[in-house]
Amino acid sequence: MRKELDEFMAYLRHERNASPHTISSYRIDLVQLANYLEAKKIKLGRVDNVVLRGFLVDLYKKSLSKTSVARKLAAVRSFFEFGIRQKWVDDNPARIVSTPRLDRHVPVFLSEEEMKKLIEVPPTDDVIGLRDRAILELFYATGIRVGELVGIELDDMSLDEKMIRVRGKGKKERLVPFGRKAAESLQTYLRARPSLPLVLGQKALFLNYRGSRLTSRSIERLVTKYFSRIALRKKISPHALRHSFATHLLGRGADLRVIQELLGHESLATTQKYTHMDVKQLLDVYRKAHPRAGSAK
Numbered sequence: 001m002r003k004e005l006d007e008f009m010a011y012l013r014h015e016r017n018a019s020p021h022t023i024s025s026y027r028i029d030l031v032q033l034a035n036y037l038e039a040k041k042i043k044l045g046r047v048d049n050v051v052l053r054g055f056l057v058d059l060y061k062k063s064l065s066k067t068s069v070a071r072k073l074a075a076v077r078s079f080f081e082f083g084i085r086q087k088w089v090d091d092n093p094a095r096i097v098s099t100p101r102l103d104r105h106v107p108v109f110l111s112e113e114e115m116k117k118l119i120e121v122p123p124t125d126d127v128i129g130l131r132d133r134a135i136l137e138l139f140y141a142t143g144i145r146v147g148e149l150v151g152i153e154l155d156d157m158s159l160d161e162k163m164i165r166v167r168g169k170g171k172k173e174r175l176v177p178f179g180r181k182a183a184e185s186l187q188t189y190l191r192a193r194p195s196l197p198l199v200l201g202q203k204a205l206f207l208n209y210r211g212s213r214l215t216s217r218s219i220e221r222l223v224t225k226y227f228s229r230i231a232l233r234k235k236i237s238p239h240a241l242r243h244s245f246a247t248h249l250l251g252r253g254a255d256l257r258v259i260q261e262l263l264g265h266e267s268l269a270t271t272q273k274y275t276h277m278d279v280k281q282l283l284d285v286y287r288k289a290h291p292r293a294g295s296a297k
Helices: 002-014 020-040 049-061 066-085 112-119 127-142 146-150 180-195 216-229 238-251 256-263 268-274 279-289
Strands: 163-167 173-177
Touching: 002 020, 002 066, 020 049, 020 066, 020 146, 049 066, 112 127, 112 238, 127 146, 127 163, 127 180, 127 216, 127 238, 146 163, 146 216, 146 238, 173 256, 216 238, 238 256
Parallel strands: none
Antiparallel strands: 163 173
């Protein structure tokens, strides 16, 4: 299975345009399956749903959470779907293996006031601070993924039209609008950007202090750094800024399908996982929007 695993990783990287984090997670999950099959002396072509259920039982014995097991099963499903295309296997045995029932949880997000505080943390007296403020503004203005942000090039952005072209999963491109505040931060950063040492031919919008393209890991570190400075008791990541973007749009009455398009989701069900409102917000929106929901006079 090792050779097949390498081919699948290449497929994720070059055809699916998966992020380095996703590729790393899939590799870890599938190496676990490969180790299990080798220990049981089971060849790839002999894997069926019974074998995969045994693999899941083995994961549970190692005290893995339902979330982790569900993620590994999703990786296995994707691997076998690719295996059918490559004619390694005849069918996908993971299709009929039930995903563990997960406890629903509310995604971590920031309030509008918390987002304002976070964006104002980076200093404005040096190019790195200006870059970081532009990154936070752009995250909040667009809801794009980390991998999409680091892939943005200078030619992808129009400050006049306040639009940016991003490359999402599967190399699918979409245009995403951004607002005045983000445009101002980007313009200020771009004026200071030439002070960074520029690697020859580097077209990336966001550069590190050496003049190379920022990595996803660097973005995660800077978000964590600035969040720690506003001292809120939440575990934060760049993905929480995506949650915040979607939540605030929905809270102000944006249509869910518009949010789906902006986030680059193929399924509306995926968008619903990112967006949530408390009961009071739902009631307020309903009473304002429904023609027969007003109080009796």
